[in-house]
Amino acid sequence: MSDENNDKKSSSDLGSWLNSMGAPESVTELMPSEITGLDIAPILSMLGRVGIKSGVRGAQSGDATADEIRWLPVLRG
């Protein structure tokens, strides 16, 4: 197996990927093994289609959820 393939394999589980992104091992060690052992290759391939917006989710469709920050009108005194 080539080095490139080895790299792909080693970074396809969540724990390895987080470490490769700079997360300290002390953090990944705190996570349950069923999470760190997840094969995230399918998730990573999906990331291009997953999006979250800060505080304005659903702004285009006009709906609101309890999980949004509800910004209040500010009047200057």
Added chain:
Amino acid sequence: MSSSLRITCGAEPTRGSGTSPEIVANFFESLIHPFGFFHPTAGLLGELNLSRGVNSLLSPSQHLEFESVQQLAQTISDLDSISIALHHMDSEEFAIWCGLGKSNARTHLMQLIEEMQQARIRVKGAQLQLDFMHNQPSARSLFRSLTQLALVGVVCESRQLQRAWLTSTRTSLSKKWISKFESIQVFSGSGVLLEAEALRFVLRVKWKGIGDCDPAIGVFRNQLVIDVGGVRSFVELPAACSRMEPGSVRLSKNKFEIDLAVKESEWPRS
């Protein structure tokens, strides 16, 4: 309060850059998906950027480096946002998941939250050093950044600021700017709920100079959110506010007041 942590702002960070901000922020949502959670915190986690240093704050390192004061303020704000999101996760869907028999899952979550709280204590007591050799801001933008830093509870000593400015610019700060920098006060993060009239209350929050910050003010579940240029501070609302409807915010130089109307259907007066 002091800690052994030393933070340098303005240095070229030796690690932590180069990751894609969006992919790391999306990680949280992706992690939540497979276990049946349904976006409990998307509004709060949106646009968080772990590559800006949240991982660094969680590391045991005794010396952290950030590119700028603004970056440090943003990172602390992100850490607080994630911490609140995790608390909500524990209180709701995560608790259900634990109830379905995933062993030790909540224990791990609690450990992560605890680590975040410890990081917050360390950074608040850290020795802050400024270095403008790589990135020299204008006095105006530095004032803005230090205000954001004060919003998240971290103070910068005037003497340290003047010394860093002199070293990098070979000029002294004017008295006007020294005075302005010294006027910045750390946000203490508490509000007072006052009864204005029958069924109407006012939540008063004081912070010197907030009127000049152009803040956005909002509510997220039981938290009041104060946002200055994307850096956020959170204040836990009094429990009674959960039965009230927030109205507009009246902002003045050193305080703001939120009008709150009691939802009569939820809190009938006897």
